[in-house]
Amino acid sequence: MNQDEKKYQEWATRRKEHLDGLNAEILFSKIVQKDRGALAAAITLIESAKAKHRQEANALISKCLPHSGKAWRIGITGVPGVGKSTFIEAIGETLVQRGHSLAIMAIDPSSNVSGGSILGDKTRMEKLAAMDKVFIRPTAAGNTLGGVAQHTRETVILCEAAGYDIIFIETVGVGQSETVVHSMVDFFLLLMLSGAGDELQGIKRGIMEMADGILITKADFGNEASANQAKKIYENALHLLQAKESGWLPKVAPISSITRKDLHHPLQWWDSYFKMVRETGYLEVKRKLQDLRFFEESFQYRMANFIAQDHNIRKKYEELQLKITEGTTSPYEAADALLKTIVHHGIL
Numbered sequence: 001m002n003q004d005e006k007k008y009q010e011w012a013t014r015r016k017e018h019l020d021g022l023n024a025e026i027l028f029s030k031i032v033q034k035d036r037g038a039l040a041a042a043i044t045l046i047e048s049a050k051a052k053h054r055q056e057a058n059a060l061i062s063k064c065l066p067h068s069g070k071a072w073r074i075g076i077t078g079v080p081g082v083g084k085s086t087f088i089e090a091i092g093e094t095l096v097q098r099g100h101s102l103a104i105m106a107i108d109p110s111s112n113v114s115g116g117s118i119l120g121d122k123t124r125m126e127k128l129a130a131m132d133k134v135f136i137r138p139t140a141a142g143n144t145l146g147g148v149a150q151h152t153r154e155t156v157i158l159c160e161a162a163g164y165d166i167i168f169i170e171t172v173g174v175g176q177s178e179t180v181v182h183s184m185v186d187f188f189l190l191l192m193l194s195g196a197g198d199e200l201q202g203i204k205r206g207i208m209e210m211a212d213g214i215l216i217t218k219a220d221f222g223n224e225a226s227a228n229q230a231k232k233i234y235e236n237a238l239h240l241l242q243a244k245e246s247g248w249l250p251k252v253a254p255i256s257s258i259t260r261k262d263l264h265h266p267l268q269w270w271d272s273y274f275k276m277v278r279e280t281g282y283l284e285v286k287r288k289l290q291d292l293r294f295f296e297e298s299f300q301y302r303m304a305n306f307i308a309q310d311h312n313i314r315k316k317y318e319e320l321q322l323k324i325t326e327g328t329t330s331p332y333e334a335a336d337a338l339l340k341t342i343v344h345h346g347i348l
Contacts (some may be wrong), residue, residue: 024059031159036135037160043137046154049305057224061154068160069287071103072274075181077171077207078191083217083257084170087191089125090101090257091266092134095166098267101133102157106170107177112165135164149180150301153294156184182210183293186286187273190214191267192234194227194254209241213269219254220261227254246282248273307338316341 022045046057078084090336092102128134137155157168169185171177182188182267190211214234219227234252244250253265277283307313329337 001221022053022056024056024063026059028063028161031064031158034163039135039158040137042158043131043151043155044311046158047151056153057124061157064157064161068157071156071160071164072166072187073156073169073185073271074167074270075169075171075185075188075191076191077178077181078217079193082191085125085190086214086257086341087217087255088168088170089128090260091263092128092168093131094260094263096128096131096133101135101164102128102166102168103135103156103158103162103164104136104168104170105138105152105155106127106172107148107181129165135159135162149184149297153184153297178210181297184290186277187212187270192216192230194219194223194230208237211238212244212248212273213266214238214250214252215266216252216254217257220256220259222248223255230254246277246286248276248282306342313338313341 022041027038027045031042042057044058045053045060047056048054076084076088088104092104095102108197125136129136149165152169167185169181171181188210190207190213192214194216198206216227216230216234231252231254238250238252251265253262253271255262255265257263270313274283277286308315317338322340323329324331324334
């Protein structure tokens with residue numbers, strides 16, 4: 001065993017001992033007292049796939065649920081280089097000055113090592129990371145988007161129970177991650193670059209439809225004219241989309257996170273949006289839909305874990321995969337066969 005392997009083994013042993021010592025009752029009592037160390041330890045616990053840890057994590061989530069649900073849940077997405085971390089730091093400092101407490105996390109299904117760009121963001125957002133009312137944490141990296149989403153939803157519950165009244169969820173990966181984030185937030189914010197040529201080229205219609213607000217970043221240092229032109233293009237495009245169930249009309253504004261110019265726009269949007277959806281009752285409806293999605297994802301995630309951990313089920317699963325690729329059985333027949341195997345083992 002070389003030096004690196006020895007260090008990793010020592011770290012793994014310390015981590016296991018730390019997790020084995022965590023107790024849902026103790027963690028809960030500290031979390032509701034806004035203990036940041038306990039919150040970080042609790043998130044580490046829910047990221048573990050071990051059955052013993054998962055049992056404690058489930059008990060902890062159940063205790064925290066009645067203390068959650070009061071925060072603004074805001075999703076933030078945008079292409080790489082659009083300035084998400086710069087925006088989050090600028091707007092985060094403003095929110096703290098207004099008396100809010102802020103939890104920031106990221107969804108990145110693409111990285112099993114780094115945990116996503118939020119780790120790098122934490123070093124860049126030095127002022128924000130040093131504030132007592134700010135908690136920055138990467139979502140656990142995972143092999144599947146479902147696993148990452150599962151941990152993110154549970155982290156939201158823990159952060160809300162700890163008293164954070166605004167939750168930022170940043171999408172780091174591309175593609176399906178935007179849809180996942182949209183399903184767990186109340187307000188979905190899309191950041192776009194100004195002066196990038198045809199602003200609508202390559203922008204998926206689905207992302208535009210999800211957006212409750214569009215901010216055109218880097219509207220500074222000579223880019224103001226192109227940012228204003230982009231604003232008109234996006235406003236025209238939004239008019240062509242179907243009206244939102246909430247009754248909210250999506251907004252567009254150019255901003256500069258560096259000079260802090262026009263950062264009042266998203267603040268005004270959030271104030272108006274949450275006031276409206278609370279008065280109409282839409283927020284309550286949306287939260288129930290979020291809970292249903294959480295249930296569906298939790299079930300799928302646990303079934304996938306069960307298949308992976310049970311030797312007999314996993315063996316049958318792999319056999320059926322091979323038959324499908326060989327063309328000797330259909331996906332529908334394979335699904336039925338796998339379900340029968342699970343029932344036979346007394347799980348369903």
